[in-house]
Amino acid sequence: MSWAAWAVSAPLLGVVLTLVVPRRLLALAALVAAAASSAAAVGLTSEVWGRGPFRLHLGGWGAPLGIDLYVDGLAAVMVLLTSTTGLLISAYAVSYARDERWSARAGFWPIWMLAWASLHTLFLSADLFNLYIALELLAIAAAALVVFAGGLSALVAGTRYLLAAFAGSMLFLLGVALLYAETGSLDLYGGEPVTTGGTALVLMTVGMLLKTALFPLHFWLPAAHSIAPGPASAVLSGLVVKASFYVVVRLWEQALAGSATVVGAWLLGLLGAIAVVWGAVQALRQQRLKLLIAYSTVAQLGFLFLLFPLSRTSGAADAWQGALFHALTHAPGKAALFLAAATVLRSVGSDRIEDLRGAVSWMPLTVLSFGAASISLVGLPPTGGFVAKWHLLAAAVDAGHWWWGVVVLAGGLLTALYLGRVVRVFFVSAPAPSIATVPRGLDISTLLLAALAVVLGLVAAGPLTLLRIGA
Amino acid sequence: MSWSAGLPLLVLGASLVPALAILLWSAHRHPARVALCLGGALTKLVLVGVMLGGVTRGERYEWRGTFLLDLDLVLRADPIGLLLVSLAAVLWLLTTIYAVGYLQDAPRQASFFGFSSLSVAAIVGVALAGNPVTFLLFFELLTVATYPLVVHRGTRAALAAGTRYLVFALTGGAVLLAGVLVLHTVAGPVDFTTGGVLSGSSSRGQLTALFVGLVAAVGVKAAIVPLHLWLPGAHSIAPGPASALLSGLTVNAGAFGIARIVFDVYGLELATDLGLLGPLAVLAAVTIVYGSLRALAQDELKRRLAYSTVSQLSYVALGVAVAGPLAAAGGLVHVVHQGIMKATLFYGAGGLSQTLGVTRVSELNGVGRRMPLTMAAFTVASLGMIGVPPLAGFVTKWVLGLGGLQAGAGWVVGVLVASSLLNAAYLLPIVYRAWFLDPVAGWPREHPPTGRVETRPTLLWPPMVTATLTLLVGVLAGAGLSPLTWASFAVEGVFE
Numbered sequence: 027m028s029w030a031a032w033a034v035s036a037p038l039l040g041v042v043l044t045l046v047v048p049r050r051l052l053a054l055a056a057l058v059a060a061a062a063s064s065a066a067a068v069g070l071t072s073e074v075w076g077r078g079p080f081r082l083h084l085g086g087w088g089a090p091l092g093i094d095l096y097v098d099g100l101a102a103v104m105v106l107l108t109s110t111t112g113l114l115i116s117a118y119a120v121s122y123a124r125d126e127r128w129s130a131r132a133g134f135w136p137i138w139m140l141a142w143a144s145l146h147t148l149f150l151s152a153d154l155f156n157l158y159i160a161l162e163l164l165a166i167a168a169a170a171l172v173v174f175a176g177g178l179s180a181l182v183a184g185t186r187y188l189l190a191a192f193a194g195s196m197l198f199l200l201g202v203a204l205l206y207a208e209t210g211s212l213d214l215y216g217g218e219p220v221t222t223g224g225t226a227l228v229l230m231t232v233g234m235l236l237k238t239a240l241f242p243l244h245f246w247l248p249a250a251h252s253i254a255p256g257p258a259s260a261v262l263s264g265l266v267v268k269a270s271f272y273v274v275v276r277l278w279e280q281a282l283a284g285s286a287t288v289v290g291a292w293l294l295g296l297l298g299a300i301a302v303v304w305g306a307v308q309a310l311r312q313q314r315l316k317l318l319i320a321y322s323t324v325a326q327l328g329f330l331f332l333l334f335p336l337s338r339t340s341g342a343a344d345a346w347q348g349a350l351f352h353a354l355t356h357a358p359g360k361a362a363l364f365l366a367a368a369t370v371l372r373s374v375g376s377d378r379i380e381d382l383r384g385a386v387s388w389m390p391l392t393v394l395s396f397g398a399a400s401i402s403l404v405g406l407p408p409t410g411g412f413v414a415k416w417h418l419l420a421a422a423v424d425a426g427h428w429w430w431g432v433v434v435l436a437g438g439l440l441t442a443l444y445l446g447r448v449v450r451v452f453f454v455s456a457p458a459p460s461i462a463t464v465p466r467g468l469d470i471s472t473l474l475l476a477a478l479a480v481v482l483g484l485v486a487a488g489p490l491t492l493l494r495i496g497a
Numbered sequence: 498m499s500w501s502a503g504l505p506l507l508v509l510g511a512s513l514v515p516a517l518a519i520l521l522w523s524a525h526r527h528p529a530r531v532a533l534c535l536g537g538a539l540t541k542l543v544l545v546g547v548m549l550g551g552v553t554r555g556e557r558y559e560w561r562g563t564f565l566l567d568l569d570l571v572l573r574a575d576p577i578g579l580l581l582v583s584l585a586a587v588l589w590l591l592t593t594i595y596a597v598g599y600l601q602d603a604p605r606q607a608s609f610f611g612f613s614s615l616s617v618a619a620i621v622g623v624a625l626a627g628n629p630v631t632f633l634l635f636f637e638l639l640t641v642a643t644y645p646l647v648v649h650r651g652t653r654a655a656l657a658a659g660t661r662y663l664v665f666a667l668t669g670g671a672v673l674l675a676g677v678l679v680l681h682t683v684a685g686p687v688d689f690t691t692g693g694v695l696s697g698s699s700s701r702g703q704l705t706a707l708f709v710g711l712v713a714a715v716g717v718k719a720a721i722v723p724l725h726l727w728l729p730g731a732h733s734i735a736p737g738p739a740s741a742l743l744s745g746l747t748v749n750a751g752a753f754g755i756a757r758i759v760f761d762v763y764g765l766e767l768a769t770d771l772g773l774l775g776p777l778a779v780l781a782a783v784t785i786v787y788g789s790l791r792a793l794a795q796d797e798l799k800r801r802l803a804y805s806t807v808s809q810l811s812y813v814a815l816g817v818a819v820a821g822p823l824a825a826a827g828g829l830v831h832v833v834h835q836g837i838m839k840a841t842l843f844y845g846a847g848g849l850s851q852t853l854g855v856t857r858v859s860e861l862n863g864v865g866r867r868m869p870l871t872m873a874a875f876t877v878a879s880l881g882m883i884g885v886p887p888l889a890g891f892v893t894k895w896v897l898g899l900g901g902l903q904a905g906a907g908w909v910v911g912v913l914v915a916s917s918l919l920n921a922a923y924l925l926p927i928v929y930r931a932w933f934l935d936p937v938a939g940w941p942r943e944h945p946p947t948g949r950v951e952t953r954p955t956l957l958w959p960p961m962v963t964a965t966l967t968l969l970v971g972v973l974a975g976a977g978l979s980p981l982t983w984a985s986f987a988v989e990g991v992f993e
Contacts, residue, residue, distance in 0.1 A: 387605055390608070401641060455650060
């Protein structure tokens with residue numbers, strides 16, 4: 027059996043496992059499932075590395091009746107990053123769930139495993155209908171993660187998110203139906219790019235933008251991502267939003283590349299550029315740490331969409347590597363920020379930025395994680411964020427479209443501005459407040475995620491090579 | 498991995514490993530922290546000695562690792578870089594000892610020792626960087642590592658200075674990134690190579706624009722007027738040992754970057770041909786004079802010293818831009834000379850503030866009687882800065898001035914004379930007050946209060962050592978392993 031099948035089924039088995047085991051074995055079961063999913067992802071990556079892109083008929087049925095999986099470098103590396111980040115978030119959640127006050131701690135695991143399984147399925151799906159199913163499952167799981175915080179405002183944010191996500195799914199499904207009517211095929215990797223289906227592409231794209239919260243469709247994101255409990259925020263902001271971006275990439279760059287227009291690509295790039303600025307400006311205005319980080323996600327997602335205008339120039343190869351590497355490296359970086367915020371929230375009881383004065387003295391490791399993850403998001407070398415920025419800039423310079431380069435550089439400085447504002451507060455000289463002690467595991471998993479965001483830059487050659495396989 | 502490839506990595510690791518170890522696990526273990534720093538510093542000293550010997554014998558130390566698909570990271574020990582690496586090894590060791598006495602039981606020591614070690618690692622990386630991307634990497638790391646030192650005290654003023662510093666440094670970093678990327682596009686993945694890497698494929702306009710961008714980017718750290726605005730606040734507000742490290746050591750990253758750009762990216766020939774060096778020399782001269790003028794007006798001692806750094810640092814840029822072998826040697830050797838003299842001055846200033854609570858020039862009356870040894874060291878360094886023979890600063894000025902004459906730029910001598918006069922004008926009053934005026938009343942905050950001993954030995958010995966070095970590198974400037982000999986050796990390759 028191929029590793030691809032394991033990558034889909036391991037987290038699914040995790041759902042079952044975490045539903046049936048007794049309470050006291052829950053943490054163990056969750057970690058076993060998480061480790062198995064990650065192991066499958068590693069196996070999958072080495073498989074693609076060895077034999078190149080391949081297609082897999084699950085159960086031997088084949089299209090159009092059966093479920094087909096398709097694995098290329100991009101799919102593999104997305105699965106790998108999702109599961110590595112997911113494993114570390116799970117480790118965090120195990121320590122986090124020790125607190126009795128977190129009433130949802132039993133329900134968290136199956137839902138998170140379901141989200142994980144949907145993510146893997148989505149990255150590996152070979153046809154649009156399976157993709158749609160994965161999207162729906164992901165939306166349900168993600169909305170459930172939002173409402174775990176409990177309380178009315180979480181319910182409102184979660185419902186709003188669910189409505190946005192369902193609207194997105196409906197648009198997507200409409201596009202799929204149109205496309206099927208026109209071409210009679212839903213295969214994503216069926217060879218020649220389809221040249222018809224312009225309307226279908228627009229519908230599907232708008233649907234996905236709604237889910238990925240590209241400006242101005244980001245209205246639901248800050249509330250939903252900031253109100254969720256720490257580990258859930260990390261999953262939502264680090265992983266879930268990338269799924270719909272991934273779909274847009276597959277459609278625009280591969281399956282429906284023929285019907286994608288340059289004007290449309292520029293429009294996406296422009297919205298991305300506005301998101302970079304708008305998200306940063308909003309982040310600068312926030313008084314609460316988690317909201318600031320959520321707006322940062324709005325801004326960072328903007329960078330991804332610079333791919334579309336740049337991939338239609340001579341800098342296409344660099345644009346591809348830059349944007350997708352950004353999607354990869356943002357996952358552990360953003361997860362680390364949210365988890366650091368969650369640790370702070372738990373130990374201080376507040377995530378008002380004001381209340382974090384002098385944190386460098388009383389939570390040095392949390393501050394260190396936050397700082398390291400910030401450096402990667404800002405894009406300083408040698409972090410993963412730098413590698414992404416380097417390639418995006420190289421694409422802009424190569425194409426002679428320097429204005430996209432300005433967006434990249436200015437976006438980095440804006441990121442430094444709003445994250446630096448938090449770091450500055452950490453260094454204020456202030457007496458330590460009375461804080462609750464938190465399990466050491468929280469800091470360790472956060473630190474590992476931040477380290478991953480940094481080290482990704484030093485080992486960039488591996489993922490960059492993978493991104494070329496089948497691209 | 499062979500020894501010759503491993504050595505640059507080891508030299509870097511000697512400070513990087515302690516830095517990470519301290520930041521990650523020794524939040525509450527003071528002796529372990531100090532032991533890590535001292536161990537690292539001693540190891541580094543030994544390794545640097547080995548490397549100096551090897552390079553003299555013509556050995557090459559180079560490590561190369563894959564970074565991006567078409568881009569390597571390169572660490573290489575070349576003679577110019579080793580000047581800065583040696584300074585780093587010496588100042589790190591002394592500053593660690595000094596910091597033990599200075600900080601005593603102060604809070605946030607893990608942060609201080611961790612990030613000061615990280616800063617040393619970054620500056621060593623800058624010195625060893627063998628290609629533009631590696632340089633960029635450590636240049637940015639330096640910004641990150643020094644920020645916590647600047648804001649260490651956590652006061653409103655410190656945080657404001659830190660923010661200003663970050664805004665300048667990160668903007669400079671962004672411009673440098675753009676410049677390095679354009680360089681990468683124009684010339685491909687190149688290593689620093691004496692004589693330059695740019696061929697005539699680009700227009701003169703493009704090359705000039707790129708030069709301006711690159712120099713402006715590193716010029717932020719080199720504090721070239723008007724990009725110096727962050728420095729006086731940042732360097733004076735940091736705690737004493739951090740000031741010494743910032744103003745004596747890490748500040749050289751910018752000046753060093755200018756040397757790399759001129760010698761190893763453009764090459765002297767192309768840079769001269771494009772007419773880029775003249776304006777750079779003028780800017781450097783303006784900075785030298787302007788920094789001194791501003792220093793005159795400062796009453797706060799550390800602020801006066803920080804403005805002095807702005808001024809003195811541009812000697813390096815001036816020497817590079819005058820483009821003659823002697824001038825270049827005079828400029829480069831000032832990296833070491835400025836470093837030890839400025840460290841002495843900041844050590845002294847820190848000793849005064851910790852022992853007597855004296856922070857202003859106007860409070861210095863009679864401190865020479867209370868703390869004679871500290872003030873003796875301070876005086877030696879001051880005279881050195883002014884350029885009194887046979888101290889370090891004299892050697893710099895002599896060689897730089899001769900170099901100016903040799904290269905047909907006689908006006909350099911005028912700048913040097915003006916600078917010396919100004920240096921005297923802002924440093925001699927300190928010396929005069931300390932030795933020749935009577936103390937007004939008690940000291941602002943004396944500690945320890947007995948007055949029997951001068952100060953803690955850890956605060957006393959580091960400036961004594963650097964003051965002695967200030968004397969030795971001057972007297973022995975012609976000897977085999979003096980900084981001057983080494984700098985002359987380093988520029989030989991550039992001017993064959």
